[in-house]
Amino acid sequence: MADHLPPVAREPAAESGTADEPGVPRPATGDSGLRRTGARGASGPRQAYAAIDLGTNNCRLLIARPAGDSFVVIDAFSRVVRLGEGLAQSGRLSDAAMDRALAALQICADKLRRRNVHLARSVATEACRRASNGAEFIERVRRETGIALNVISAQEEARLAVLGCHILLEQGEGPAVIFDIGGGSTELVLIESGPAVPRILDWQSVPWGVVSLSETCGPEGADATQRAARYQRMRSLVDEAFAPFAERIAPARADPPTAESLRLLGTSGTVTTLASLHLDLPSYDRSAVDGVIVPATAMRAIASRLSGLSLAERREVPCIGRERADLVVAGCAILESILDIWPADRLGVADRGIREGILRSLMATGLRRDGAGALRTGQDAV
Structure with missing residues (x-):
């Protein structure tokens, strides 16, 4: 049976918005990607802030606008772009993948303009960190959309994910683990609860996400035996990568x-998808999933079942569909490795992360500095 965290941990519902799909170390120095985008001198409680997260799989x-200690989402957008498709083999972002990402980012740029956003931060993660042509792509994005993407470090990615979702962590004593399974990497963070923001005790990022792991392990086999062997290879690769972190956090x-x-x-997307299956939802429902707490044994059972299904069979499973069907098995392998490292009885599920972490940082910065003059962010850009 799944439990929910108390309502106090819930983010306010969106005023309006659209989406294509459902869905502490110090910050990095240098160009943060922070830009003032609205009218000069904009201030007051109604000003809007924006966060863009361009990952290996999604844009x-x-x-949002500030609302007390939290914020109200006024617009949203999410699209599977598979920017990292083929990266594991070629070391480069493909033309088709870049075109898909640019099309999504153009929609984001249009929304920023229409919403008169005051401050925005746009970040890119593992695919752009690894690709030999990542810098060229970042410049093309700036030139064609006006969006100044900042390629953040894995450390900053982990920090933002914790900042964005830690409010959903169960109350308790002692350290806890927060993780983010991405398209090109997975971040694990050992935290200690604090009065406001958790203190990061240790962290690790490994270059295995649902896209990179799926591509490295090759196509699925034609029968159950071959699928099981592929899944075991995934588990072995992830276990090996996580081993140093597992040893450090053993005490x-x-x-x-x-x-x-x-x-x-x-x-x-892995944990929210598996939680949806546990709840037996006919289609994805963020309000039912975000903040739910699921028995770890149930998540393992679902992971094991999905790993044995064929691609065609997974496509017919509610809440997975065609876009996630080929990637969810890799997510299951990563999740099972994490459950081995930190064998909690229960798993909290968050449909929030880097974007929410960026928004909280932006709003804290904007509210601190609005009374002392305009925030200096460099060239005005989207």
């Missing part, structure tokens, strides 16, 4: 000594 946008896992005391929170 996501949130536009924290031993104290407290019981699985009931361990707290675990995940943010990604």
